Amino acid sequence: MNIEKTILQDKIPGLYAVGDVWLEGGLFYGAASEDPGGPLYLINSKTKESFPIKGGPGGVMAIVNAAEENAMFCIEEFYPVFQSATAKITRVELGKCADGYQMAARRIVAEVPYVHRIAQLREPDGTYIAAGRLCKSKTEPEDWSASGTMEIGAYHRGETQILMEQIQDGVNKHHAMFVKENPDGYDDLYFGGAEGVFRSYRQNGAWRTEQLIDVPASDIVVWDLDGDGQEELAVIEGFHGNKAVLFKDLGHGYERMLEYELNFGHVLWGGSFLGRPALITGSRGGEKELILRRFRTTENGRIQLFEKTIIDAGQAPAQILVHDYNSHADIIAANHGARQLVFYHCQE
Numbered sequence: 586m587n588i589e590k591t592i593l594q595d596k597i598p599g600l601y602a603v604g605d606v607w608l609e610g611g612l613f614y615g616a617a618s619e620d621p622g623g624p625l626y627l628i629n630s631k632t633k634e635s636f637p638i639k640g641g642p643g644g645v646m647a648i649v650n651a652a653e654e655n656a657m658f659c660i661e662e663f664y665p666v667f668q669s670a671t672a673k674i675t676r677v678e679l680g681k682c683a684d685g686y687q688m689a690a691r692r693i694v695a696e697v698p699y700v701h702r703i704a705q706l707r708e709p710d711g712t713y714i715a716a717g718r719l720c721k722s723k724t725e726p727e728d729w730s731a732s733g734t735m736e737i738g739a740y741h742r743g744e745t746q747i748l749m750e751q752i753q754d755g756v757n758k759h760h761a762m763f764v765k766e767n768p769d770g771y772d773d774l775y776f777g778g779a780e781g782v783f784r785s786y787r788q789n790g791a792w793r794t795e796q797l798i799d800v801p802a803s804d805i806v807v808w809d810l811d812g813d814g815q816e817e818l819a820v821i822e823g824f825h826g827n828k829a830v831l832f833k834d835l836g837h838g839y840e841r842m843l844e845y846e847l848n849f850g851h852v853l854w855g856g857s858f859l860g861r862p863a864l865i866t867g868s869r870g871g872e873k874e875l876i877l878r879r880f881r882t883t884e885n886g887r888i889q890l891f892e893k894t895i896i897d898a899g900q901a902p903a904q905i906l907v908h909d910y911n912s913h914a915d916i917i918a919a920n921h922g923a924r925q926l927v928f929y930h931c932q933e
Contacts, residue, residue, distance in 0.1 A: 594926040601903045603919040604648030616926045617645035636685040669699045692745045702762035706772040708787040714740045733759025752792045758824040760803040777802040806855035811880040811888045821850040829866045842888045860911040867902040874898045
């Protein structure tokens with residue numbers, strides 16, 4: 586694989602979050618720091634021009650596009666290490682200015698202490714915002730006595746306040762979140778923590794939740810990774826754990842198939858890459874690598890590795906975006922260790 590690396594933004598202390606932001610039909614990358622008062626940038630995906638979005642308090646854990654709006658949702662005030670009692674979800678409206686875009690308005694839409702992951706969900710009865718709380722409270726960084734929760738609230742376009750409903754309690758070290766469109770065209774929500782992996786879905790105007798596995802998980806991917814028409818389940822096992830594990834359901838529930846070593850695992854992505862399924866993992870410790878793997882099905886229906894590519898090393902990625910165009914694929918990585926937002930252009 587041919588990989589061309591471009592640094593989009595350099596010297597961002599505490600760089601953590603990266604997310605797609607659509608403005609007037611154009612794709613931008615949002616990138617932000619977890620530090621108090623840390624910067625937030627928008628980068629034009631075509632021109633690669635970068636400009637700061639000023640006015641926020643920093644501590645950004647997530648950037649999520651507000652669908653069909655010139656706006657984005659952010660988790661703010663989640664500062665290292667776990668200084669997050671005042672964490673909240675904000676809606677940041679973006680408007681044009683002489684240099685590109687700027688913050689036109691910032692509204693706190695929900696006060697959610699220790700919120701660590703958010704997502705926008707399309708459901709039969711409307712749009713929702715999901716918020717995963719790492720925990721309810723802390724007395725010090727290693728205090729895990731108060732479990733996390735999953736909370737979801739209905740969102741109407743341009744709304745300035747969202748009423749959150751707790752749909753799941755008792756998820757310790759709640760870190761994992763993954764959204765996937767179901768066969769009906771709506772979104773299923775996968776989330777997890779020390780108790781395992783759960784799936785929530787909207788049915789008859791209510792949220793239903795089921796547990797898929799009881800393996801501790803801090804990141805989740807649900808995708809057909811070997812191309813056999815059946816979705817596999819991949820997790821980072823443990824909280825920022827040292828293993829990426831693939832599970833496959835052979836008719837009797839999920840079975841552990843493969844596992845790969847990580848060091849402070851912090852990136853897990855699955856989807857179409859150069860037109861074929863792939864899994865990408867990233868470590869923030871050790872060699873600090875970003876690695877792509879491909880799989881195939883064996884004669885007995887199991888799964889095996891057949892291709893491994895090291896995208897980069899020494900970077901300590903915190904989050905990534907992936908855009909697949911079949912003939913090429915792009916990875917945008919918030920490399921926490923290198924303090925760089927990096928663009929990887931990949932071709933066979």
